[in-house]
Amino acid sequence: MKIMVAVKRVIDYAVKIRVKSDKSGVEMSNVKMSMNPFCEIAVEEALRIREAGAASEVVAVSVGPAQCADTLRTALAMGADRAIHVDSGSLGLVLPLSVAKILKALAEIERPGLMILGKQAIDDDCNQTGQMVAGLLNWPQGTFASKVLLDKEKQVATVEREVDGGLETLSLDLPAVITTDLRLNQPRYATLPNIMKAKSKVIKKVTLEELNVEIKSDLEVVQVTEPPKRKAGVIISSVDELIDKLKNEARVL
């Protein structure tokens, strides 16, 4: 069985985000880019399934500009077997529905038994791609997985999800789509020998024409602004002062 993992190149989780002065987006030049943390968890889960013997191959997929190859290289260094890079060329922003259509086209070519995605990307926080691709493929979906068990014989995946007030357990017939939550696993580090091995692994480049997918953007980003700055707090010296401030400044009493 083959597992397909979608990975996204995003601004590093630890970088302080700056909004461009013309409010058209966030500053991307000279900013550290890394793999989306949820995608890292997805790669790790796929590798663990393969190492447990339930899958034979892990294919990492990314949609985006040429630099996405670096992110795919990270997935390969973690242990993925090969990678597919769908070049978005000059398209700029690729929205979840477009990505879902691309993934669907790839799934039809690659025929994976399981598709694992991060539950959301930390840059746009959309949380849509996994659900949309499952809908387009008409596959069952297990979103926000915190535990995944695969039964190779019965071709069934058991997925535990953290829901309000407890855990929900789903049983999915394969092929299926799973999106990962934070507590599913702790991704491994890329070791030096694996980084070296990754250099000889193949990253196949695919264009949108080859996949026969047409991308129409029906969403337009109007403006990106920074959240309002939090005002500095004040230290007050007495209870009376607090009551006075609550009454006259905050007007909550």
Next chain:
Amino acid sequence: MFSRFHILNFLLPSAINKKLCVRLLLWAMRRGKSLKCLLAGCHLYQHSACIYQEIPNSASAIFQASRISLIHYPESPLKSYDKFNPLRHVCPRASRGGVLHRLNKESLIATSRIHQRSFGSTTKNIQRNPSFSMINSDDISYFRDILDDNTVIQDEDRLSSANIDWMRKYEGSSKLLLLPKDTDEVSKILRYCNSRRLAVVPQGGNTGLVGGSVPVYDEVIVNVGLMNKIISLDKVSGILKCEAGCILENLDSFLANECYLMPIDLGAKGSCQIGGNVSTNAGGLHFVRYGSLHGNVLGLEVVLADGTVLDMLGSLRKDNTGYDLKHLFIGSEGTLGIITKVSILTPARLSSTNLAFLACEDYSSCQELLLKAKRGLGEVLSAFEFLDTNSMDLVLDKLEGVRNPFPSSLHKFYVLIETTGTDDSYDRAKLETFLVNSMEGGLISDGVIAQDINQASSFWRIREGIPEALMKLSRSTSMKDLVGRSSAKVFSQIEPFVYECDSILLCLQAQSMA
């Protein structure tokens, strides 16, 4: 790159025999190393006589090799007590010197006392100098006069945290903590203390590992933490002027907005203050790239013990006029004056940083790796740090959320290599090529490269967490338990230069047998 504090803790109580001491000293001498650290283990001094006997002409050679003369070191610190200087009273080196002096007069039994004391407080065994006055109510009211009420602190809770050092090894019993807000207030405090013969201890973030920031007895604690204003940043030259109480991390995040960075970075950056960094000549993680504070500090404003304000706050890097007095204060541990303002040269913040965490099998590989890194990585090398398996085990054991990058196998030594440059893909390729070559050459046995900033911080956490893990260890075990094992095991825990020495000794033994 290596903290001296290990040596003080480990060498002192270790069961190093006479011959070994002699050989250690000889080795250091041949290598032209400073003997400062070795001499800190005072019982080495007791063996120095044997060196003179066993190796002719060695004494003068040792003096040349060491920065501190063997003869004068144990004598001079105590002399400094005789001459009145409120700051000198609490100089950490002086207090250690006092201990040294006492112990030298005693027999070897004294060494066993250090066993118990190495994780306790130095205050037990040395005498308070009676020529210093005690604080009275007049003093308090004077301080209340010149300072704001809420900056004269006698509250037990706040005093107790100011009295004890971060490692909880040294505890004083000061009754007064002063928080001056500007240079003028510092000057008034010191002038008054000088006239009243009150002992003073300057304090910054109180993150030091050797007890230099806490009182030995009842000294007045002068904490400059409220002097935390950034005065100016020259955006063209990158020269930052700020007050001594600025927290290192705050300065760095201020500079980050202007694309500069502090030339010094250390584990305690969230609480340590720049004044303390300068006073202790802190080295930090980027020493290999940006060098010592002697090169980066361009000017200082200092208040001397008698209250005189010495304005040396220049901001001209290429200043070749006259004497450079500021260097006296860098690393003086507050014994000559209290630093109130700092002018510091900050390098440009570069966009691409890569970090590798590596495993090595022996100490000589680590050394060779450093040599190769300097040549092979050249301009992008920004940090080269080292830890041994004991430190690693300790960190994994004592700190939560720390994860071993090599879970499946054990290694003797670990090295962190950081590169900082301008082109991410170029730097990364350079680092990877270097690491592959080193691995093929057998210098590295395993390695991981951080794929994002989060992974990089978790690698740094291991190195930076060592003092914290040691602190936690000291609460649960005494150092005696650690060194009570066989001397071979002790060796595996002593600082790296001893590793080197160890291998040299093996060579010597082999030679003598041949």
